[in-house]
Amino acid sequence: MSALPASTSVIPHRPAASHPRWLRLTHWLNALAVLVMVTSGWRIYNASPLYDFSFPSSITLGGWLGGALQWHFAAMWLLVFNGLIYLTFNIASGRLWQRFFPVGPKGVLHDLWAALRGRLSHADLAHYNQVQRAAYLFVMVDIILLVASGLVLWKSVQFGLLRELLGGYETARHVHFICMALLVAFVAVHLVMVALVPRTLRAMVLGNKDSGNKESV
Amino acid sequence: MKTRDKSTGLDEPTILLEARKLIAPRIEDRSRRDFLLRSLTLGGVAMLSGCSLSDNESVDTALSAISRFNDRVQGWLFNPNAMAPTYPQSMITRPFPFNAFYSEDEAPTVEEESYRLEVTGLVADKRSWRLDELRAMAQTEQITRHICVEGWSAIGRWGGVRFSDFLRRVGADTDAKYVGFKCADDYYTSIDMATALHAQTLLALTYDGATLPRQYGFPMKLRMPTKLGYKNPKHIQAIFVSNTYSGGYWEDQGYNWFGGS
Numbered sequence A: 001m002s003a004l005p006a007s008t009s010v011i012p013h014r015p016a017a018s019h020p021r022w023l024r025l026t027h028w029l030n031a032l033a034v035l036v037m038v039t040s041g042w043r044i045y046n047a048s049p050l051y052d053f054s055f056p057s058s059i060t061l062g063g064w065l066g067g068a069l070q071w072h073f074a075a076m077w078l079l080v081f082n083g084l085i086y087l088t089f090n091i092a093s094g095r096l097w098q099r100f101f102p103v104g105p106k107g108v109l110h111d112l113w114a115a116l117r118g119r120l121s122h123a124d125l126a127h128y129n130q131v132q133r134a135a136y137l138f139v140m141v142d143i144i145l146l147v148a149s150g151l152v153l154w155k156s157v158q159f160g161l162l163r164e165l166l167g168g169y170e171t172a173r174h175v176h177f178i179c180m181a182l183l184v185a186f187v188a189v190h191l192v193m194v195a196l197v198p199r200t201l202r203a204m205v206l207g208n209k210d211s212g213n214k215e216s217v
Numbered sequence B: 001m002k003t004r005d006k007s008t009g010l011d012e013p014t015i016l017l018e019a020r021k022l023i024a025p026r027i028e029d030r031s032r033r034d035f036l037l038r039s040l041t042l043g044g045v046a047m048l049s050g051c052s053l054s055d056n057e058s059v060d061t062a063l064s065a066i067s068r069f070n071d072r073v074q075g076w077l078f079n080p081n082a083m084a085p086t087y088p089q090s091m092i093t094r095p096f097p098f099n100a101f102y103s104e105d106e107a108p109t110v111e112e113e114s115y116r117l118e119v120t121g122l123v124a125d126k127r128s129w130r131l132d133e134l135r136a137m138a139q140t141e142q143i144t145r146h147i148c149v150e151g152w153s154a155i156g157r158w159g160g161v162r163f164s165d166f167l168r169r170v171g172a173d174t175d176a177k178y179v180g181f182k183c184a185d186d187y188y189t190s191i192d193m194a195t196a197l198h199a200q201t202l203l204a205l206t207y208d209g210a211t212l213p214r215q216y217g218f219p220m221k222l223r224m225p226t227k228l229g230y231k232n233p234k235h236i237q238a239i240f241v242s243n244t245y246s247g248g249y250w251e252d253q254g255y256n257w258f259g260g261s
């Protein structure tokens, strides 16, 4: 614990397990949902590109617009319900507050600087540094915005209030695209980080055996 | 590309573009199977582990089943009192894009003299209608956003008979599930009764204050701002009320049947 940056308080009592089974399950189901949503979404985008480029067909899913839409509108259920389960467990167990807060610009910069100098400890996998906290919280909010803007594109008349909040149908298209791009950027960085600290992958697949706590749920 | 100019004549690139668009779904369809396989393997998604990956019929079946489930969800979400936004004249998209499964110059020509709108199925009055008779009914007009399944949208101004007025006039069984359409361009589609009765669903006879032009669906188009473009049939020749699902041109190829906004 001595390696912790000053800006992060030491958690008095740790939850039963840092990588409980529900977290691992929802994390991997989410990764699958995101993969399907993003690659089918690129195919849908190609039908009428919003910007000056298209995605190479070979990295898209669905084969044609109709097929891509079927994948997109199937995987959305997985994304939404799995995401709701993750958030519910995370909030109800108090894990969200314990693992992701406090977080602030100062702490993030401090930890980022430490990370760049190779001085950030990953000894305790049950503890997220502030860069991780910020990144994970960011991607949660990003996916919520993706879903909200997606609802506007899917049902712009039925979700009229949401449509107005997001600036109308056409603006929602841009919001949806930008959130997708940010999600893809997150995943890219996320994968590099996992590759740098492969122990975390073991914990995310098998649970965190190092924590010495009994797994629950 | 999507906002094709209706003033564009017979220039070669346009024709090529249209031709490509016409055959693209078919070409794509053929490579669809291989494609699914490739993307699934490439992505490392072991979704189908256990059953044969080449058994793509099961993927298609599953996706179609979910699409039908999505039809039901949308029927349930549909609020008959929720109105699509309307816009001022200044916001009309000009020129309004032409879009169909064929090119603009291939749009069918329907003669008003011989035209009769056929009405069949669960209706009390099955006689055919002349255009004048429809023009004699109460007319309404609205400026709404047309949203295409491809993602683009355009604002247009349509006028005509409120479709619910027409259905009541012909004594349609409004408890029936579906209203179907057959068109002069061989297009066909069907919609749910709740949307058919929505206050903004118009049997459109005019576009931008003038008789509906050929490329926008003369003699009439069903205009529903609560549904995607492919659900809005043009050049309607026959309307039928039914309890039997009859799909649609694009719907039978995989587009979602409800297709609502």
Ligand code: HEM
Binding pocket: A023, A027, A030, A031, A032, A034, A035, A090, A125, A136, A137, A139, A140, A187, A190, A191, A194, A200, A201, A202, A203, A204
């Ligand atoms: C595709 C979209 C993905 C998203 C949105 C995502 C998001 C997240 C989030 C929010 C967390 C923190 C979860 C929590 O503690 O509550 C997390 C943790 C983790 N993710 Fe992902 N992830 C994705 C894909 C992946 C992939 C493809 C891998 C590995 C190849 C991966 C490996 C991990 C690992 C190892 C952790 C644990 C990190 C640690 O314990 O320090 N993730 N991910």
